[in-house]
Amino acid sequence: MPLLEVKNLHTNYLTRRGVVQAVYDVSFSLKRGRTLGIVGEAGSGKTTSVLSILQLLDKNGRIDSGEIWFDGEEITKMDQEQMRQIRGNDISFIFQGLPMSLNPVFTVEEQVCEPFLVHQNMSKAEAENKVTEMLSLVNIADPESVKKLYPHQLSEGMRQRIMIAMAFACEPKLLIADEPTSSLDVTIQAQILTLIKDLKSQANTSILLTTPDIGVIHEMADDVLVMNNGFAVEEAPVEIVFGDDGVFSHPYTEELLKLPGLDAPAGACFRMGYASSLHRNRLHAGCVFTSRCQYATDRCREVEPEWTEVEKNHRVRCFYPRKGVRSNGR
Ligand SMILES: Nc1ncnc2c1ncn2[C@@H]1O[C@H](COP(=O)(O)OP(=O)(O)O)[C@@H](O)[C@H]1O
Ligand code: SF4
Numbered sequence: 001m002p003l004l005e006v007k008n009l010h011t012n013y014l015t016r017r018g019v020v021q022a023v024y025d026v027s028f029s030l031k032r033g034r035t036l037g038i039v040g041e042a043g044s045g046k047t048t049s050v051l052s053i054l055q056l057l058d059k060n061g062r063i064d065s066g067e068i069w070f071d072g073e074e075i076t077k078m079d080q081e082q083m084r085q086i087r088g089n090d091i092s093f094i095f096q097g098l099p100m101s102l103n104p105v106f107t108v109e110e111q112v113c114e115p116f117l118v119h120q121n122m123s124k125a126e127a128e129n130k131v132t133e134m135l136s137l138v139n140i141a142d143p144e145s146v147k148k149l150y151p152h153q154l155s156e157g158m159r160q161r162i163m164i165a166m167a168f169a170c171e172p173k174l175l176i177a178d179e180p181t182s183s184l185d186v187t188i189q190a191q192i193l194t195l196i197k198d199l200k201s202q203a204n205t206s207i208l209l210t211t212p213d214i215g216v217i218h219e220m221a222d223d224v225l226v227m228n229n230g231f232a233v234e235e236a237p238v239e240i241v242f243g244d245d246g247v248f249s250h251p252y253t254e255e256l257l258k259l260p261g262l263d264a265p266a267g268a269c270f271r272m273g274y275a276s277s278l279h280r281n282r283l284h285a286g287c288v289f290t291s292r293c294q295y296a297t298d299r300c301r302e303v304e305p306e307w308t309e310v311e312k313n314h315r316v317r318c319f320y321p322r323k324g325v326r327s328n329g330r
């Protein structure tokens with residue numbers, strides 16, 4: 001049984017201009033001990049997918065239909081209190097722009113202590129020792145002094161490390177990291193990704209990570225889900241997507257793979273970000289990628305493609321999957 005299974009998720013936002021179908025019929029599963037990366041440019045529906053799992057959608061957002069199974073339980077049916085328990089213990093999360101989420105009026109120690117006191121019933125002394133241990137684990141030198149500091153006294157990289165320490169503190173079964181490095185400069189990004197990988201292997205946590213950067217997927221993920229405009233368009237183990245010539249893939253994945261910089265350090269790739277303004281709802285027929293796809297035919301404009309299993313464990317939502325020439329693309 002996978003740790004997390006999302007089935008036919010539809011999530012909408014109600015806006016003054018109508019309903020935005022931000023996530024449309026998305027399904028994926030995350031196996032225990034693995035890292036699943038969701039990749040797609042801004043507006044693809046990555047954040048909406050993870051917020052649906054966590055039940056932390058904005059007020060105007062709601063899950064319209066679908067099921068989300070976590071560790072054998074259907075969690076969309078749970079009430080807020082049950083979800084709060086799960087979020088504090090079994091699932092933790094770090095978000096884009098995460099250094100902002102540290103509270104400026106509390107010291108590092110006060111903040112990092114909290115999950116131990118609240119969720120693990122530790123005494124104050126035990127929790128304080130645990131904080132020192134966690135800070136050392138995320139490679140902070142002199143944790144005894146650092147824990148007495150306030151967030152504004154720390155560098156951005158340190159704040160990031162502390163957020164990660166907090167996310168791993170309760171030894172969660174699942175860590176959700178929504179663009180964990182997008183706001184950071186390239187050197188710090190690489191360090192943070194390495195840190196997440198190290199902690200994952202020690203804690204045996206499964207990770208769901210989102211990124212607009214296929215280089216980060218290459219670096220971090222075991223499996224990948226490619227999203228575009230609210231749709232999942234391709235799902236496969238990473239070694240297939242980055243594999244040899246002749247692998248079939250979705251034209252959008254090909255586009256991502258051909259972006260310059262895949263050999264550069266993760267995070268250094270060019271990022272795309274022009275899709276959010278195109279966001280639609282599904283009133284029109286056809287493939288979601290039609291307007292940008294150089295292979296589109298009348299069929300694509302008229303009929304929504306179903307999933308095609310191009311090989312074992314590898315599916316693509318396209319009528320005409322592309323036989324990629326990987327070596328030229330990189
Ligand atoms: N609170 C909201 N109200 C209305 N639309 C939203 C809201 N949050 C996100 N959206 C829209 O939903 C779509 C998917 O957004 P998002 O899930 O943030 O994508 P990503 O994380 O991949 O950039 C976008 O078109 C975005 O504008
Ligand atoms: S179904 Fe057609 S438009 Fe859509 S990605 Fe495939 S070739 Fe392009």
Ligand SMILES: [Mg+2]
Binds near residue numbers: 046048179
């Ligand atoms: Mg996002």
